[in-house]
Amino acid sequence: MAEAKKVPNVPTWAISYDDIDRVNSEINMIDMKGKNYAMVPERVTAFRKLFPTGFIRTQVLANDGTTVLMQATAGFYREDNSEAILATGLAQEIRGKGMVNGTSHIENCETSAVGRALGMIGLGLNGGGICSAEELVNAVVSQKQMDEDFAKAKKDIEARKLAELDAKKPVKKDAPAAVETADSLPI
Numbered sequence: 001m002a003e004a005k006k007v008p009n010v011p012t013w014a015i016s017y018d019d020i021d022r023v024n025s026e027i028n029m030i031d032m033k034g035k036n037y038a039m040v041p042e043r044v045t046a047f048r049k050l051f052p053t054g055f056i057r058t059q060v061l062a063n064d065g066t067t068v069l070m071q072a073t074a075g076f077y078r079e080d081n082s083e084a085i086l087a088t089g090l091a092q093e094i095r096g097k098g099m100v101n102g103t104s105h106i107e108n109c110e111t112s113a114v115g116r117a118l119g120m121i122g123l124g125l126n127g128g129g130i131c132s133a134e135e136l137v138n139a140v141v142s143q144k145q146m147d148e149d150f151a152k153a154k155k156d157i158e159a160r161k162l163a164e165l166d167a168k169k170p171v172k173k174d175a176p177a178a179v180e181t182a183d184s185l186p187i
Contacts, residue, residue, distance in 0.1 A: 038124025040115035072113035089116025
């Protein structure tokens, strides 16, 4: 029997697709709009199974009090204690947009960034996408809020335009009111 060839430049810490597939098979998925999505805690658990001494770091890149932008970095320590970065993920949230962001937009942003970084590693992608279940719910809620805001704004504009038109109509004093009869209606 031939001896297995050693693949050059493949470090001993490398994980295989089978390793990722194994932990993904243990992730509880949520069906949303016909696709499966993993929640961030499920992705974190899978990451910890693959990299028990791994790290997940977050950093606020921008925060103007309304909008926050965060980056999450996931990696592990090699045998020589140097860091190996596996993936990063970015997320942005706006304070007050949606129910969660009314009180916790920074925390929500951090969770989304972590979920995206772990998704870039391949964790929790069983038939879904990079975004987590939480992100998808937030997107759906935000879209619904935007639709409601748009409908309200449209209604307000229409009402204002009608009021402007009514204000511009010349009013003839002492003019008899027009009365339509069956003979005056178009056939």
